[in-house]
Amino acid sequence: MSRLTQCFETLSNAGRKAVIPYIVAGDPTVASTVPMLHSLVAAGADVLELGVPFSDPMSEGPVIQRGHERGLANQVSLTQVLEMVTEFRQQDQATPVIIMGYANPVERMGYAVFASECATAGVDGLITVDLPPEEVGPLNVELHKVAIDNIFLISPTTPAQRIKTITANASGFIYYVAVKGVTGAGNLDSSDVGVHLDLIRAETGLPICVGFGIKDAESAAAVGVMADGVVVGSALIDTMTNAMESGSSLDEGIEKAVTLLRSIRAGVDNM
Amino acid sequence: MTEMISPDLFASVPDPDGRFGPYGGKFVAETLMSALADLERVYRDLSCDSDFQREFDSDLAHYVGRPSPLYEASRMSDAIGGARIFLKREDLNHTGAHKVNNTIGQALLAKHMGKKRIIAETGAGQHGVASATVAARLGLECHVFMGAEDIKRQSLNVYRMKLLGAEVVPVTSGSKTLKDAMNEALRDWVTYVDNTFYIIGTVAGPHPYPMLVRDFQSVIGREARRQSLAMTGKLPDALVACVGGGSNAIGLFHPFLADEKVTMYGVEAGGHGVETGQHAAPLSAGVPGVLHGNRTYLMQDQNGQIMETHSVSAGLDYPGVGPEHAWLKDIGRVNYVAANDDEALAAFHHWTRTEGIMPALETAHALAYAEKLAAEMTPDQHIIVNLSGRGDKDILTVAAIEGIEV
Known part of the structure; x- marks a missing residue:
């Protein structure tokens, strides 16, 4: 059983929901990334999502775009991201780690090399924003060989009949994008989320996590009631960078983001 | 080496998945997949509809x-x-410029799909001007994404677009040129996908754009x-x-x-x-x-x-x-x-x-x-x-x- 499946089973048995933070590798510094991942786990994260910096992050709003720019300025490539996962695994063999990014760095590395390096590093899952089921076939073949989960996005615009096409290719969990838009955008409508989650549940027994538009304990709790987990990214990065821009140190900035995650954990646990 | 190629080959691309050999395809975020499918369906129907073709040809003759x-x-x-x-x-x-051949065609598609808002990316500004022009003619709202660097070097076209009633949105991310303008247009499209038609200016982007822009040009x-x-x-x-x-x-x-x-x-x-x-x-x-x-x-x-x-x-x-x-x-x-x-x-x-x-x-x-x-x-x-x-x-x-x- 994969680390992700195990994780969701344990949570489900305990009647708990997954809290999944997203940060960009190398943002704000290369040295801060792995310690921040450990801090996020200590603050209650169940699964970690690590963003691979890309020059053209087409689905990201301004907050995460700037995170990608900082990661690139720190010269973080896909190879370095995998090295960070390797380093993280030296202290934590339990928490699932997903890497999230765009197709081209993976294409450039080569699917087979990428899959085997992921397995060696201890990566559990992959989200590639611009590889829909129609384009993912050859990569999925390689991921299956090394039992790495491929996690797909389903959005409010996904027609009901298409959900099956997506779930057929997916493993680990389904990531429901709660708003039409880029990361960090708008406010989500939780009643609309409920309708879509029911449609997805009709097609798959995989856990469903919801992301895009979750900003705080309240919005996390509103969605957590319906889903198996919540993903929070922009709010963490925004909290960290705002603090640093108003004079806080790197450690204080990270601590503020970790504190936000702790309050989201509490919000989801106490709903 | 061209003697080896069957003439039929060129009529066979793209395949139904939008591929030209190993190239092309639809590498986009899930939110856009249904919009692309809608566009593909509408285009497939209209491209063999004689009324649509007549309208396109007439616009090319009398407007262009x-x-x-x-x-x-x-x-x-x-x-x-x-x-x-x-x-x-x-x-x-x-x-x-040649750009208008395509914007006329895509604006007609937008009209048939009932989209009231169009967006476009532009580099030199020619596609932006051609998009703003057809938007003015059809009474559509138009937003043109343009790299901040390009806005500086193509100030005449920027003013032209504004005169035509378009909003020119400066893009300050990345290299501040055409590729970044296209990123920003895709971000806008994903946000306003219900009422927005994205007029891509070249034979790139996800299927069916490379095919339909080629056909119009x-x-x-x-x-x-x-x-x-x-x-x-x-x-x-x-x-x-x-x-x-x-x-x-x-x-x-x-x-x-x-x-x-x-x-x-x-x-x-x-x-x-x-x-x-x-x-x-x-x-x-x-x-x-x-x-x-x-x-x-x-x-x-x-x-x-x-x-x-x-x-x-x-x-x-x-x-x-x-x-x-x-x-x-x-x-x-x-x-x-x-x-x-x-x-x-x-x-x-x-x-x-x-x-x-x-x-x-x-x-x-x-x-x-x-x-x-x-x-x-x-x-x-x-x-x-x-x-x-x-x-x-x-x-x-x-x-x-x-x-x-x-």
Whole structure:
């Protein structure tokens, strides 16, 4: 059983929901990334999502775009991201780690090399924003060989009949994008989320996590009631960078983001 | 090697998944997949609907001013002393470039789909102007995304778009040029996908864009084919067009692809020289990858990050190229070459002074190569160059490069 499946089973048995933070590798510094991942786990994260910096992050709003720019300025490539996962695994063999990014760095590395390096590093899952089921076939073949989960996005615009096409290719969990838009955008409508989650549940027994538009304990709790987990990214990065821009140190900035995650954990646990 | 290719091959691409051999496809976020499927369905129905075709042809005739002339550049041909050079005068279209052929077509699609808001990306501003123009005519809201760097170097077109009622949105991320404008347009589309039609300006992006933009632009090659036969009694020996994303080139080339005796040259932006790395010539010096919804040749580093490009012409300053060109390169049907900034600037002046036709700097790349090519050919042969746009928009750029205050 994969680390992700195990994780969701344990949570489900305990009647708990997954809290999944997203940060960009190398943002704000290369040295801060792995310690921040450990801090996020200590603050209650169940699964970690690590963003691979890309020059053209087409689905990201301004907050995460700037995170990608900082990661690139720190010269973080896909190879370095995998090295960070390797380093993280030296202290934590339990928490699932997903890497999230765009197709081209993976294409450039080569699917087979990428899959085997992921397995060696201890990566559990992959989200590639611009590889829909129609384009993912050859990569999925390689991921299956090394039992790495491929996690797909389903959005409010996904027609009901298409959900099956997506779930057929997916493993680990389904990531429901709660708003039409880029990361960090708008406010989500939780009643609309409920309708879509029911449609997805009709097609798959995989856990469903919801992301895009979750900003705080309240919005996390509103969605957590319906889903198996919540993903929070922009709010963490925004909290960290705002603090640093108003004079806080790197450690204080990270601590503020970790504190936000702790309050989201509490919000989801106490709903 | 073209003798080996069956003429039917060119009519068979893209396949139903939007692929040209290994290139093309639909590499986009899930939120856009249903919008692309809707567009594909509407286009499939309308492209064989005679009323739609009549409306498109009528707009091209009465609004754009088609057919555009095929003009023999006799003075230049005589000066070179090689092949006769003919210019397909897309610069005489309404708005001054080939771009409007496509925006007319896509605006009609938007109208049929009931979309009230259109968005576009632009580099040199020609596609932005052509989009703002059709939006004004149809009473649609129009937002044009343009790199902050390009806004500086194409200020005339920016003002033109504003006069036409469009909002020009400066893009300050990344390299602040065309690729970043396209990122931002995709971000907008994903946010307002319900009421918005994205008019992509070139034969790139996710399927069905490379196909439908090619189809709309192919009017150029169909006319040129007829005109060549009428004026010379034969097909041209060679075709030359500049290639950024590649829409004017595919528009000229496509109706000739099955004519194996017609050789074709796509001219990329060599910038400071392909060997310097400062250029925008992915077919000459790039490797395949995935960007902006399609697999194609890209300028990228060893980690798969997209590289910043350089060209004197904003319209060619793009790290990718349409997937059909990538395929045509691989199968050897089209030759892709490069012309550098200085060669394009020299051609800009040379053609302006010799023929009284001031080309866009993009087009000047094709003209620079055509001069070299013609010199190696004989007077019984002839070349058609796609004169894709006029150079009025570039006057300030040229003046600045030459240190002249206007």
